[in-house]
Amino acid sequence: MAVNTPAIETYLVNTPVREKPFPFAKLALITVAMLFMALFLLLPLIVVFSEALSAGLGEYLSALADPGVLSAIWMTVAIAAVAVPANVLFGIIASWCIARFKFTGREFLITLIDLPFSISPVVAGLLQVLLFGTTGLFGPWLSDHNIQIIFALPGMILATTFVTFPFVARELIPLAQEQGNDEEEAAVTLGASGLQIFWRVSLPKLRWGLLYGVLLCNARAMGEFGAVSVVSGKVFGYTDTLSLAVESLYDSYEIQAAFATASLLAMLALVTLVLKAALEWAHRDELHALKRKKAAT
Amino acid sequence: MSATIGRRQFAWRQPSILPGFAPSLTITLVWLGVIVVGPLAVMLWFTAGLGWHGFFSILSRPRVLGDLWVSVWTAFAASAVNAVFGLLVAWVLTRYEFPGRRFADALVDLPFALPTAVAGIALSTLYAPNGWIGSLLAPLGIKIAFTPAGIVVAMMFISLPFIVRTVQPIIEDLEYEQEEAAHLMGATGAEIFRRIIFPAILPALLTGFALAFARALGEYGSIIFIAGNKPMVSEILPLLIMAQLDQFDYQGATAIGTLMLFVSFVLLLAINLLQAWVRRRHGG
Numbered sequence: 001m002a003v004n005t006p007a008i009e010t011y012l013v014n015t016p017v018r019e020k021p022f023p024f025a026k027l028a029l030i031t032v033a034m035l036f037m038a039l040f041l042l043l044p045l046i047v048v049f050s051e052a053l054s055a056g057l058g059e060y061l062s063a064l065a066d067p068g069v070l071s072a073i074w075m076t077v078a079i080a081a082v083a084v085p086a087n088v089l090f091g092i093i094a095s096w097c098i099a100r101f102k103f104t105g106r107e108f109l110i111t112l113i114d115l116p117f118s119i120s121p122v123v124a125g126l127l128q129v130l131l132f133g134t135t136g137l138f139g140p141w142l143s144d145h146n147i148q149i150i151f152a153l154p155g156m157i158l159a160t161t162f163v164t165f166p167f168v169a170r171e172l173i174p175l176a177q178e179q180g181n182d183e184e185e186a187a188v189t190l191g192a193s194g195l196q197i198f199w200r201v202s203l204p205k206l207r208w209g210l211l212y213g214v215l216l217c218n219a220r221a222m223g224e225f226g227a228v229s230v231v232s233g234k235v236f237g238y239t240d241t242l243s244l245a246v247e248s249l250y251d252s253y254e255i256q257a258a259f260a261t262a263s264l265l266a267m268l269a270l271v272t273l274v275l276k277a278a279l280e281w282a283h284r285d286e287l288h289a290l291k292r293k294k295a296a297t
Numbered sequence: 298m299s300a301t302i303g304r305r306q307f308a309w310r311q312p313s314i315l316p317g318f319a320p321s322l323t324i325t326l327v328w329l330g331v332i333v334v335g336p337l338a339v340m341l342w343f344t345a346g347l348g349w350h351g352f353f354s355i356l357s358r359p360r361v362l363g364d365l366w367v368s369v370w371t372a373f374a375a376s377a378v379n380a381v382f383g384l385l386v387a388w389v390l391t392r393y394e395f396p397g398r399r400f401a402d403a404l405v406d407l408p409f410a411l412p413t414a415v416a417g418i419a420l421s422t423l424y425a426p427n428g429w430i431g432s433l434l435a436p437l438g439i440k441i442a443f444t445p446a447g448i449v450v451a452m453m454f455i456s457l458p459f460i461v462r463t464v465q466p467i468i469e470d471l472e473y474e475q476e477e478a479a480h481l482m483g484a485t486g487a488e489i490f491r492r493i494i495f496p497a498i499l500p501a502l503l504t505g506f507a508l509a510f511a512r513a514l515g516e517y518g519s520i521i522f523i524a525g526n527k528p529m530v531s532e533i534l535p536l537l538i539m540a541q542l543d544q545f546d547y548q549g550a551t552a553i554g555t556l557m558l559f560v561s562f563v564l565l566l567a568i569n570l571l572q573a574w575v576r577r578r579h580g581g
Contacts, residue, residue, distance in 0.1 A: 025486055026393060033389040034401060036382050039430075040454060041407050044419035047429065051422060090328050097321035103310030111565070112329055115337075118561040120515030122535040123554045126542065127336035130343055135547055137339055162332055184315055194316040216409070223412025226517035226535065230542060243414040243518070250418050250522070259422075262415040269410035276410075277403045 048266045051259035063260035068237035072245035072261070078153065079228070079241060080221040083160040087217055088210070091168030095206075096198070099176035100184065110173065116165045124162045125230025128155050151233035156241070159227040164217045171213035172206055179205055208283045212276070219272040223265055337558065344555040347548060355552040363529025364537045365556070371445055371533065372513035375452035376460075380506050383460030384498070390461070391468040405462070408455045413518025420451055421522040445531045447523035455516055456509035463505030467498050470579060500578050504571040511564040515557065 053060050063069065094113060098106055116124065130136050132149035142149060149155045183205070187197045203210075225243040233239040236248040242265055249258035310318070344352060355361065390402050408416065424431045424441040431442055441447050471494065479489045517535040525531035532540075534557055541550040 029385060030389050030393055030395055033382070033386045034397070037386060037401055037404060040457065041404050043423060043429070044416060044454065045407065045411070047419050047423050048415060090325070093321050093328075094325045096317060097325050100315050101310060101313050101318050101322075103318075103322075105309075109325065109329070111569070112333060115333055115561075115565075118511050118515070118565050120517065120535045120538075120557055120561075122517045122538050123340075123515070123557055126538060126550055126554045127340055129542065129547070130339055130551065131336055133547070158332075162336070165332055181313075181315060188314050188316070197315070219410050223410075223415070225412060225414040229517070230539065243412050246412075246414045246418060247521075255422075258418060262412075262418060265412045265415045269407065269412070269415075272410045273403050273406055276406065277399075 045266060048259055048262050051256065052263040054259075055256050059256060060260050060263075063257040064264070066257065068240065068248075069242075069245060069257075069261055071237045072240045072242045073264070075153070075156075075239065076222050076241045076243075079157050079160050080218055082157045083164055083221045084214060084218050086161055087164055087168045088214060090165070091172050091213060092210075094169045095172035095176050096202070099173050100181055110170075113169050113173075114166050116162055121163055121224065121226030122230060124227040125159050127162065128159050128231045132158075150231050152239065155231035156228045156239070159231050160221050160224050163224055163227045164221045167217035167220060168210070168213035171209045171216070175206060175209035176202070208279060212279050212283070215272055215275055215279070219269065222268060340551060340554055340558070343548075343551045347552060351548070352552050352555075355549050356556060358549075360528045360532075360537065361534075361549075361553060361556075364532050364534050367445060367448070367529065367531065368514055368533040371448040372452055372510050375449045375456060375513050376506050376509040378449070379453055379457050379460050379509055380502060383457055383505065383509075384464055384502060386457075387461045387464040387468055391465055405458050408458050413455065413516070414522075416454055417451065417519040417522035420454060420519060421447070424450060424523065442523050443525040443531070445524075447525070448520055448531060448533060451519040451523050452513035452516060455519055456513045459508040459512055460502070460505035463508060464498055464501050467501040467575070467579065471497055497578070500571060500575040504568060504575060507564055507568045507571060511561065511568070514560065514564075 052063075094109075098109055129150055131138055132142060132155060133139055134143065134150075136150075149158070183201050184197050187201050192200070222241075223243055224241075225247075228241055229244060229247070232241070232244055234244060234248065236245060240248055242261060246258050246262045246265070249255075249261060347355070386401075386405065390398060390405070421442050422428050424434075424447060426432065426435045426440065426442070428442070431440075434441060439446075441450055475493050476489050479493055484492070514533075515535060516533075517539070520533060521536060521539075524533070524536065526536055528537075534553055538550045538553050538557075541547075541553065
């Protein structure tokens with residue numbers, strides 16, 4: 001099909017839109033858009049590092065070496081270390097069932113999985129309090145058995161898992177749907193078992209999407225504030241995560257230390273963005289190849 | 298293929314030769330029930346325990362109504378401003394080539410990646426009367442931090458990517474031939490925008506607006522630092538839930554939480570309808 005396309009049409013279709021009829025308008029639009037982004041996105045990022053380093057590098061490093069901050073780093077990593085793998089496992093299983101099979105109620109399941117996205121993080125925390133708090137559903141039983149969930153690590157993990165629940169699943173489901181089942185079905189006819197199909201056919205196909213989901217899920221899990229704020233005891237150096245430590249320090253007017261702690265989270269965000277852009281770049285080639293393959297057949 | 302051969306009449310699922318349907322569906326349902334649906338049901342059950350009278354007497358407290366109004370108008374203002382600038386940013390990033398475009402494109406996702414507490418203290422420091430931006434506005438008598446305007450600024454920051462990322466793919470798919478034809482027929486830039494481009498991207502823009510609005514309404518982290526947290530003036534519902542919890546008023550917190558859940562549902566429904574509109578329009 002593409003072979004017969006006249007040269008001029010190919011030129012028109014393939015030439016990116018660069019030359020606009022109104023060069024002045026173009027310049028003005030670019031300027032306004034970039035000024036807006038500089039003011040609203042770049043400046044907040046710059047102010048974090050500028051405030052963090054306002055008292056010099058020595059002060060910056062000593063703020064980070066504070067035992068309270070070190071404990072917050074540990075709490076943050078501990079929460080993400082449980083919440084992210086849990087959501088990865090769920091995302092893989094849910095995408096297998098929702099993307100590989102066609103059944104009634106599929107769309108509704110996707111809506112339910114997406115639900116935590118549209119619920120306020122504070123409500124997510126409130127849910128844990130209603131379940132496990134002293135006056136909550138399981139409160140009396142938990143206090144009889146001396147188990148503490150609220151104002152402790154388990155509650156913070158549960159709240160974070162709720163908030164980050166859709167992240168991996170919603171990347172994997174559309175990708176798996178897009179890729180289709182042909183390879184998996186071929187593997188079945190060749191006698192592969194379910195696990196063999198998953199490890200050797202599906203997982204390699206979904207690898208980019210999975211990495212992408214893990215990246216975003218981890219960024220949110222490590223940075224979550226509202227939900228853990230409700231269920232944390234908020235004791236600096238004990239149940240504070242990095243986000244909560246930022247608040248504790250800021251509220252006690254240790255501004256430079258608060259920004260030093262915040263700079264760690266900002267660096268995490270920057271690393272996430274760079275990796276995300278890199279993945280999108282790699283993924284884009286793959287998508288292009290897929291599209292071309294489709295067009296050729 | 299195989300579905301057409303042996304299809305049973307009232308089958309709720311199409312037959313497949315792939316293994317693992319029953320276990321994966323069971324695990325999905327159980328997990329979903331334990332983490333998401335169960336806890337939400339418990340909140341609704343606690344709310345039901347308040348009775349209609351108790352529920353509405355909490356929701357009709359002046360502070361709840363006042364904060365609801367503040368939540369709605371600030372989220373609306375932030376989404377409206379973002380609809381204009383988000384569209385502009387999406388347009389510029391998709392249609393034009395200029396130095397730094399790739400960097401700017403990656404930067405759009407910053408609010409997704411930057412923890413809200415970090416955004417909160419950064420914005421609050423910038424817009425405080427002695428901050429970089431606040432000190433420029435102070436002589437003009439404009440106060441942003443610790444006023445409702447501060448809430449709008451924080452909501453704008455966190456919800457910008459929703460609009461840009463929803464509109465961007467639609468702009469990419471626009472058929473440039475239409476604009477070219479209109480231009481050849483003598484249409485001005487403004488006319489082309491108003492009569493060709495805008496109608497094509499309107500459904501996506503509204504979807505982005507609704508997503509941004511929903512996100513702004515539930516936001517807590519970035520707002521607690523920059524809002525004045527003054528009841529009914531610069532306090533929004535998530536802050537109020539937190540305040541109720543701090544006073545151990547669990548009934549109040551639960552009732553407000555249910556109200557917010559209800560609003561989320563309505564917005565989710567609106568977003569789904571809008572997305573169906575986008576799909577119909579663009580056949581994707």
